[in-house]
């Protein structure tokens with residue numbers, strides 16, 4: 382790994398490269414203050430000899446030739462109590478793409494090096510400001526698209542998951558000390574290692590890790606969103622329902638059957654939970670090639686969906702076409718029947734179905750809120766429970782794999798004790814591997830390659 386020792390000073394644009402009110406160039410490293418002094422001038426055009434720690438200073442940034450680039454607010458934050466643990470400088474300029482780039486270029490010409498993606502966070506980790514779970518959480522926060530994903534990420538950053546894992550590790554370390562004593566002093570006749578106690582401690586850790594792993598399935602919702610497909614014959618109001626759930630006119634709605642010909646996918650949050658809504662082409666015996674392909678795709682999408690909303694035009698009643706689709710879908714456990722166009726009077730109602738069903742009007746919005754609740758009920762999801770669980774929810778595959786590894790090693794120990802193969806050497810070996818796996822989650826192992834992999838998924842300036 383390059384510059385593991387963080388000896389050089391890095392800089393990057395930390396705001397999105399787009400027009401905006403403010404753009405920020407961030408500098409971290411030994412030379413941060415020196416560079417600031419080189420590029421900063423006071424309002425009257427004079428260099429500034431000293432900067433007060435953590436105080437915003439108004440002034441001007443000049444290029445190598447002393448030409449003015451922009452008016453700015455700059456702040457110098459002395460390490461080690463900074464995000465990266467090093468001296469940090471932030472230059473807040475106007476948010477034009479050109480101006481921010483020019484400031485960065487000037488800073489680079491004064492001795493900083495362009496930061497790699499995630500390098501600021503990497504330094505924060507290396508300098509012990511945050512652990513690995515927290516570093517990853519920063520990326521999760523940036524990418525969060527729903528209230529729930531944000532909540533989980535913020536909890537990860539606060540360290541609730543880290544401290545849970547640390548507490549399991551601490552207890553296992555204690556156990557390791559006992560077992561090692563038994564390895565080192567075999568003649569003392571393993572009084573030190575009471576297998577009952579070892580087993581008890583190991584079982585406790587197993588239970589805790591299993592509990593963490595159970596949250597991974599719910600974590601999937603955060604990573605991928607719940608997939609909800611809207612299906613039915615043409616013209617029943619599928620696209621209107623999509624728009625109603627999205628609260629915007631995303632899909633084209635007309636009274637011509639066969640309006641939607643391809644699958645439309647959009648992301649929304651329902652009750653704070655991320656959802657991928659899939660509007661599909663109305664299913665019928667199509668002669669048109671384009672429509673046929675659309676219908677074939679629809680059928681594919683229905684197979685992948687966590688929930689299928691089968692829409693019926695209640696003002697028309699249950700037609701032959703509806704019946705045919707219903708025959709195909711009725712065995713699907715994820716089915717919810719949605720009787721639409723309630724505002725026009727219904728010829729068929731939920732009483733006619735034994736499945737989970739709701740009467741709505743995509744046009745007036747009646748029943749839409751209730752439908753969200755019904756979807757959660759169908760998935761056995763309780764938003765409140767999910768939010769509670771979010772304290773220590775596992776969302777990353779890396780964490781899951783390492784927890785599974787630790788679990789396997791601990792189960793080996795349990796088995797060895799149960800089958801009375803209690804050689805302390807063996808127990809110590811498995812325990813070491815379990816500890817390594819848990820340590821790797823929070824980054825307490827020398828794992829340089831892994832660091833590169835993790836931090837390279839960040840964007841520059843983080």
Ligand SMILES: Nc1nc2c(ncn2[C@@H]2O[C@H](COP(=O)(O)OP(=O)(O)OP(=O)(O)O)[C@@H](O)[C@H]2O)c(=O)[nH]1
Pocket residue numbers: 614615616617618619620621622633634635636637638639640641642661662663664721722723724725741742743744745
């Ligand atoms: N009165 C009333 N009309 C509705 C309602 N929902 C949809 N419509 C109308 O029904 C017609 C068809 O709506 P769409 O949303 O395009 O139907 P669709 O199921 O997507 O149709 P295809 O894309 O052709 O399969 C439009 O004229 C809508 O305005 C409703 O709740 N009440």
Ligand SMILES: [Mg+2]
Pocket residue numbers: 619620621632633640641661663
């Ligand atoms: Mg449509």
